[in-house]
Amino acid sequence: MLFPTLAFAIFFMLVFALAWAFASRATSRKALLLGASYFFYGWWDWRFTALLAGSSAFNYLGGALLGKTKDENARFWIVAGAVGVNLAALGFFKYYDFFLNSLTDLLLRLGLQRDMPFLEIILPIGISFFTFQGISYVVDIYRNRMKPVSSPLDLFLYISFFPQLVAGPIVRGSDFLPQLSKPPQLTRIAAVYGFLLIMAGMLKKTVVAHYLAVDLVDPAFDNPSSASSVDLAAAHYAYAVQVYCDFSGYSDIAIGVAALLGLRFKKNFDRPLAATSLQQLWQRWHISLSTWLRDYLYRALRGDKHKTEWHMHRSTLMTMLLGGLWHGANWTFVVWGSILGFALVIERVVKSRYAQWRAQSASSVAGGSNPVLLLSFAVMGWFVTFHVFTLAGVFFRSPDIHVAFSYFEQMFSLSGGVQLFTPFLLLLTAGAVGMQFLPGNMLEKTAEKLRAAPAMALGVLFGGGLLLIKFIGPEGIAPFVYFQF
Structure with missing residues (x-):
């Protein structure tokens, strides 16, 4: 169901x-x-x-x-x-x-x-x-x-x-x-918040994720050798957005449904595609799984007696490797987890060395508070994080290793033409990424403002919103991506 x-x-x-x-x-x-x-x-x-x-x-x-x-x-x-x-x-x-x-x-x-x-x-x-x-x-x-x-x-x-x-x-x-x-208890604000979550989840899943999957991602990954470089580049970005909207949409609906039954779940996604580091991304993406792996796998692998830098790196690699394998019985998931595991280790080493350099450099103390410099670091961190995540996602989406390498080969071949990518799909992809940079508590603030509205007005708002989502969405409902895991 x-x-x-x-x-x-x-x-x-x-x-x-x-x-x-x-x-x-x-x-x-x-x-x-x-x-x-x-x-x-x-x-x-x-x-x-x-x-x-x-x-x-x-x-x-x-x-x-x-x-x-x-x-x-x-x-x-x-x-x-x-x-x-x-x-x-x-x-x-x-x-x-x-x-x-x-x-x-x-x-x-x-x-x-x-x-x-x-x-x-x-x-x-x-x-x-x-x-x-x-x-x-x-x-x-x-x-x-x-x-x-x-x-x-x-x-x-x-x-x-x-x-x-x-x-x-x-x-x-x-x-x-x-x-x-x-x-x-079902307070008015909890009910409004639950309905808003359900509407947000429906919009993500039935509109954004569905259009991106059917019109761009699925055709590109099903036969990458016949697609252009532009289509494949766009599809690998769109896939990250599709998975986010698909799974965070499901989580939003689940949390909203539970709220309407008087039970509270914690937030499962918190604008992960705006993260400026991989560590921050995993603190915001599928939070319930990330924290589960941290508390029941990473800390067990690291142990209480051995907390050296080497043990932390080894535990990170093993956790990401097993986290990748958790997603499915396929070598593509192992490669995906390994790539992100090594990237996390490299990121941690670079940050550690940079912190040591700043501590030893008197000149860096003054420059470290420069807002332009801080913004530049943040933009660069987001750019690297976003591309490591989306490029690794090619392995996550591909049915096997051969298709993944064929995808990369064709994407970097600079073949011309655009067959799949449209302005509408560009708007969905860029718009979904841009929304990640808005404040994370917008739904909560909206629920607070709507709590005093008349019940009839709220009913019309939510009912009309769901009908509008149904109207602008495509026919049919694609299965949720995470059902296979």
């Missing part, structure tokens, strides 16, 4: 009405939301609801066992086992065929052909997201950052809550679960 569809609109209106009808009956309300979440997930393929329930039950038992165990050595093995089982399930569904294919290719090159046990495995939608939530739950209990829930209902709802179930954001149990113990 896709968000921008009539089926979801009917589904959500029913859930919204029933959820607030049971607002004073906490257990019934949670049971209703849980049932709605499983219906939402089962709409795609009901068979995988068993996997979702199994993951929830396993992590509930793991958390309960951690809560009852006092011996630290035993607790370590419990959390290690819980994380291992979660990753094993994710690895089987997501990477089984990838590793077998890679092993088969390697054996063929060595002249050791073997019959491999290939299976036709369907990737359960959203498995990466609800697996990561399960891992964060048991690890946070192990680290004494939260206590295990007493009711399985709470944990099952946390893992499966439908707004964020299939494509995030990755919500932490420490943020979500305490909200279930409080009476739900």
Whole structure:
């Protein structure tokens, strides 16, 4: 069930009405939301609801066992086992065929052909997201950052809550679960903010991302050898905008839907394409995943005892490499993660050396506060960051390594002509990037200004806005990019 569809609109209106009808009956309300979440997930393929329930039950038992165990050595093995089982399930569904294919290719090159046990495995939608939530739950209990829930209902709802179930954001149990113990409230400003988020998400997804994907990005990447250099250069910029609008649009809708049900999610994107460094970009892009990788992978790889510069660089490279592989079972994602990992290390080294030089240079102290110089550094930082990110994105979008290299070869061949790129697509791409430089709290301020408007006027505003978005958008709804992860 896709968000921008009539089926979801009917589904959500029913859930919204029933959820607030049971607002004073906490257990019934949670049971209703849980049932709605499983219906939402089962709409795609009901068979995988068993996997979702199994993951929830396993992590509930793991958390309960951690809560009852006092011996630290035993607790370590419990959390290690819980994380291992979660990753094993994710690895089987997501990477089984990838590793077998890679092993088969390697054996063929060595002249050791073997019959491999290939299976036709369907990737359960959203498995990466609800697996990561399960891992964060048991690890946070192990680290004494939260206590295990007493009711399985709470944990099952946390893992499966439908707004964020299939494509995030990755919500932490420490943020979500305490909200279930409080009476739900829907303030006027929260309702207005939720509707604004939904409208913004719909505009990003159904208009900007859809037009860029269908008219430029997909044709260019499907057959790069037949496109001109201008089209390919434009398409690699447009793809960064498409992914941003597609995924941040989904996140906006998810956060807005949750807000209308009285639950608060943290912001998942914060103008990442305006970042002036790669570190800043990852602090603003898919924030729930970036912080998850930082807290549960990077810090584990770095360790507490070894915090030298070398260990930090090694941990950064490994985190980005595994983060790339998380996105899909394809060598293109490994290359993408490696490129950005090395770029982050280089950026960190350059910044460290520059800071040392400034500390040692008396003349740089005066120049360091020069506004023109600071602006120049910011512009240069944005330019480099933006292009490293967009060029690496060619590997992210390409179906295989060969197509990615063909794309670069054709893009830098300086072949003439423009077949795909139009002024309208230029306006969408440049406009979306330009919007990144506006203040990040514009929706919040708009919601504050609209809170006092009459309910009828708000209804006309939001209803008319959604109809306008539907009118200017193309026919059909393309699947969200992050559904495949």
